[in-house]
Amino acid sequence: MYTKVESRFWQDEKMRTISDDARYLMLYFLTSPHRNIMGFYFLPTPYACFDLGWDEKRFQKGLEELLQTGRVKYDACTHVVLVQNYLKHNPLENPNQVKSAIERLEEMPQTPLFQDFLAVVEQCKKTFIQPLRERLRERLRQPVTVTVTGAVTGDINTHICASACADARDSESNGDFGDERAAGQDPDGSVEAEQVTATSGEQRAKTSKPRPPFKSKKQESLFDQFWQAYPKKKAKGQAERAWAKLQPDEQLVETMLTAIERAKKSEEWRKENGRYIPYPATWLNGKRWEDEYMSSGGGYREYRDEWGID
Structure with missing residues (x-):
């Protein structure tokens, strides 16, 4: 899979104001081997650190800079990254690509970033995109279990993810575990002063049961x-x-x-x-x-780092 990166990337005002690490991380998000056709994909921090040869502290520092630019969004709870302008420069060009995008969407965990991605997709006026819009709206109609009050600005993902994770931990301790989704996000990453009332534990048990054969x-x-x-x-x-x-x-x-x-x-x-x-x-x-695996260059490859993998 190829990704188009415009040469004006290097003249972009926001890219010129961030550190070399943050620019390098942006290029990684655009060309990561884990990316998909949407620029909206699952990327745990250990994956990125392994690929980049960085430690977690360095990754988080670069990520914080990029979040401030609004060029990317990252949900640390579900390990999902959204490259905001990916589809602008790498648009879906036919129904088969839309079908592939929907398949990739089905594999993704529930995340508040579905709302942001829908805002991106809504900007495309091509009729064959409609099935993707519809599927995104279906994902967004799943039960809400996060309470958001007041106005939040700045690093939206840090605030929302912290709230969602705390809610999830509380649910687990009470024997519940519901899907997490925040509401009221606009395309620029702000949350309007809106209240989303969490359902009770009993309601969540009824509306958020795990699919068989899972018990939670x-x-x-x-x-x-x-x-x-x-x-x-x-x-x-x-x-x-x-x-x-x-x-x-x-x-x-x-x-x-x-x-x-x-x-x-x-x-x-x-x-x-x-x-x-x-x-x-x-x-x-x-x-x-x-298992141990024979590397493509021959010999056994071992991986030991701060993540505790032997």
Whole structure:
């Protein structure tokens, strides 16, 4: 997949006022190997740090600068990044691309950034974009479990994500775990003075039940992160059942995601267009995140860093 980066990127006023690291990070967001056709994709911090060769502190510093420019938005709760002008320079050009975009959308966790992405899509007047608009509106109609009051400006994602994460933690401690979504966002990233009343625990239990075979919304969300990252999307039902049986915690999921990224660079997973990549259920049942992989250049590749991956 190719991404068009205009040469005027280097003359852009906002890009000239930020640090070299922030500019480099912007180019990474535009060309990341994890990106999709929408410029709206799943990107956990460990993925980015591994690709860039940075530590988390350096990544967060560059990200904060970019958030201030409004060129990108990042939801740290669900690890989703939105490049605001991606579709402006890399537009969807036909119904098949729209279909592909919807497929990628289905793999993404629920995030407040759906509202921002809808604002981007609304700017496109081509008729074949309509199915994508409709699907985005459907995602936005899912139950609201975040309370937003007053006016918030500046780094919207920091404020909203902190609220959503706190709400999620409270829900888990009470035996609930609902989807998280903020309302009232405009395309510039501000939240109007609006109140969104959270549903009660009993209502959330009725309206936000996890899909079978998951026993909690948290496990459903963690599986969706895994499914987004795994390159061979086959036999999803079997993978879900394997996941429900395993019930990994967040630390193990981070280990899995890092192992998947390491495996994607291996000789075994690269050859013959991924023919030898195991099915997701096979990978989970076999605890394949503990495997060692032959790198494409030969020899074993080890990855140890501050994330605690052996």
